[in-house]
Amino acid sequence: MTLPTRVLLVDDEVEFATTLAERLELRGLAVRVAYDGETALHLVRENPPQVVLLDVLMPGMKGLDVLTRLHETHPHLPIILLTGQGTTRDGIEGMQRGAFAYLSKPVDLQELLRTLEEAMEQGVQP
């Protein structure tokens, strides 16, 4: 089991994103944070991460649209969706659009790390 080294976290909630990023960095991951979809797409183009953590509910470009765009340009990039509770439908739609998995917020860190490992195993880029 290996954890990815480069992770992109996309979430408009600054407090949430920075805190989660710091916790992941404490565990040895290099995390970059984008607060909106446009920035996320730009960062991926500049330097593709190994895994993307993507919030579904964002102002501006919607999470699912970001997912679609990323999947077109980087079909092998594993994307894990973070959904609000009860929005299982969004999660399922995301899966159909090519997301690797979906987790509902508040996220259990252990479950997140486990999912990241799985993503690394199954979604290894060539």
Added chain:
Amino acid sequence: MKEDFDSNWADQTLNVGRYRTLQRKIVILIAVAALLPLISLATINYYEHHSALMVQVQEPLRALVGKTKHSFELFLAERISAVSFIASAYPMSQLADTKFLARIFQTMSQAFTGFVDIALIGEDGSLLSYVGPYQLKDINYTGQPWFQQVLIRGAYISDVFLGFRQFPHVVIAVRHIEADGRAWIVRATLDTTQFEHIIASMGLEAGSDAFLTNRQGVLQTESRRYGHVLDQLPFALPPANFEPNVQEFQDNGGQTYFLSLSLVGHTDFVLVAMKPKPSALSILYAVRKDLVLVFLAGVVLIFGGVFTATRIIIQRLRESDAQRLAAIHQMEHTQRLSSIGRLAAGVAHEINNPLAIINEKAGLLQDLLQRQPDFPNKERFMQQIEAILRSVDRCRGITHRMLGFAKRMDVKIEVLDLNAIVTETVGFLEREAQYRNVTIEQRLAPNLTNIPTDHGQLQQVILNILNNALAAVTDGGHITITTWDADDRIGLAIGDNGCGMSEETLKHIFEPFFTTKKEKGTGLGMSITYGIVKRLGGDIQIQSAPGKGTTVTIFLPKRPPEGEGVQP
């Protein structure tokens, strides 16, 4: 306020008095509309018959009086002629001879019945000769009114008087004037028995009356009602002329008559005939028995029809009102559930984000602390953080359930054995039941049809209800689970002998956040249960009485709910 309004509305709608008023109004309206023409027809008909009948009664009376008047006139004219003939045919000298006069009187009596005596009177009023039962001599009539009358008018008929042998008589007097200017008067007395004969020949019916009076109302013949000859009539005579007329007349006894009267020519007499006026009832009875019958039958039929029709209409109205009310209550219930559900979902969503932040912040704090070397109170800090994380977890559970209630969860329909699900679910609670010495009895119908349903959700339903039942019973209580085949559905009943619920609680049982468990419950269990059962196409009912226990009955369809495909 809304509750008040609703209950007022319901009171008004289902108020029995309101229907009674309505019914009365309709009955009156229709009855009036239907009866008015009938009554008008009957009234018109009655009056037409009435007037026809009156004519029928009056005309014969008028004719009879006319005929009888002529009889009287003829009778009297004959007698006057006879006396007049005697006065003219013989010279005064012969008439003055009593023997001669007696012979003439005898001849006259043979030709004309009724003469009693005859006398010759000079123009000076002295009695010249007399033949008759009285011994009259040396009488002078100058002062008598009739004498003056006969001198002026030439002929005179007196009123009736009681004469010889107390029989009623009239006097007929005729004046004769010779060519030389000498005048004399022949006076004859007539027995009026003949009058009675003429009256009798009218052939009067019972209750009718006819008589002669003079103009002062003194009877000249016998009357059936008003007494004997020379009695005064008890009423004033209406004006009369020579043509008989008919008028209504009410006598002192209060009875109404048709009265016909006519003057008799050359005399002071008035011929009167009267016949009782037929009473209104007797007209109806005599003439229109069939009319009355048809009218009464019509009235009965109309009222019967109106009452029956109105009762049916009102009954329908009542039923439809009750249905409408029930539908409104049902709609209100559903709307309340769904609006509370939406509110819950909104609240859950809003809480979710700050909750995620708290979760991460506390997590980071924990991470940082773990990487610190020991310092005073480190362990206590760690304990606080763990408590925060546990609370976040609990919050997550609550929002999860709130959203689960509000959102349509994905239903996975499979064909399953309900009995198996029941037995499996009971297994979850067996330990608690045993610990509290509560018996859970399963009365499951064998060979129950498998139904298309969602395993997990149905399990949650059963679990919720069983949990409530366990909370309701005291230690050593009893819970019964029954399943049965109910035509196109499967029935599942979970009953307990616990504390039961008040009607008020029962009314709110499916509302979210309604709880009787205080801090122990979220108030979502039964509303989620309700939502799931509805989603599965089923129905849920609760019977409960305080102190007697509660029975929750669920019906699940044997066919899959619409829009939910069956997965293998």
